Amino acid sequence: MRFKYAFALFIFISVFSQNLRAQEKITGSLITNFGSTYTVPKLDIPLDITQTYEVVFDISKSPENPSELNPYLNTVARFLNMNHAAGVPQNQLKPALVIHGSAAFSLLKNDFYKEKYGVDNPNIELLEQLHKLKIPVVLCGQTAGARDITSEKRWQHTQLALSAMNALIYYQNLNYALISF
Numbered sequence: 001m002r003f004k005y006a007f008a009l010f011i012f013i014s015v016f017s018q019n020l021r022a023q024e025k026i027t028g029s030l031i032t033n034f035g036s037t038y039t040v041p042k043l044d045i046p047l048d049i050t051q052t053y054e055v056v057f058d059i060s061k062s063p064e065n066p067s068e069l070n071p072y073l074n075t076v077a078r079f080l081n082m083n084h085a086a087g088v089p090q091n092q093l094k095p096a097l098v099i100h101g102s103a104a105f106s107l108l109k110n111d112f113y114k115e116k117y118g119v120d121n122p123n124i125e126l127l128e129q130l131h132k133l134k135i136p137v138v139l140c141g142q143t144a145g146a147r148d149i150t151s152e153k154r155w156q157h158t159q160l161a162l163s164a165m166n167a168l169i170y171y172q173n174l175n176y177a178l179i180s181f
Helices: 002-022 071-085 101-107 110-117 124-132 141-146 164-173
Strands: 053-059 093-099 137-140 159-161 177-180
Touching: 053 071, 053 164, 071 093, 071 101, 071 124, 093 101, 093 164, 101 110, 101 137, 101 141, 124 137, 137 141, 137 164, 141 159, 159 164, 164 177
Parallel strands: 053 093, 053 177, 093 137, 137 159
Antiparallel strands: none
16 A cells, blocks of 8 residues: 555656656747747647748837846747747748837937936847847837937837838738737
8 A cells, every 4th residue: 555655656746847847948049148938848739840930029118127128029039049949940930020119219229228228228139139130120210200219329230110000011911920019
């Protein structure tokens, strides 16, 4: 009888410890220092690693604390890192970012960000890594005008659209899926 309880306890601990290890935190290979994710051992919705993932991220918010990385920009890094770690080839990951609202200040060059907030822009390193992967970062022209984010003030690789609405329509007409926050 003791053996039966010991065996049952062993099975319970084995299963429980596997579940603890199942959601292991991993860092990304495409975007380093950003976008850490968790492994998912059993998918109920399958991941098609032959598909091209064209997605436009509609990003309009920023954190209240300007010294913090914009978590919505970091979501793009998570998207890239988790899908790549799950087996989707890099050339099949095609995100685009459309930035407007308060998130637009995330695109300020460091000097102008520091002038506005008194701290360095925590988003620049991530933006540079996105640029190295040739990921478009598009700023709403209406937001740029309303918030006085001139070409002199914004990160040099920022693309400009007439509006966020126009940019979102542009990408959706190219069959990009929309992820909005």
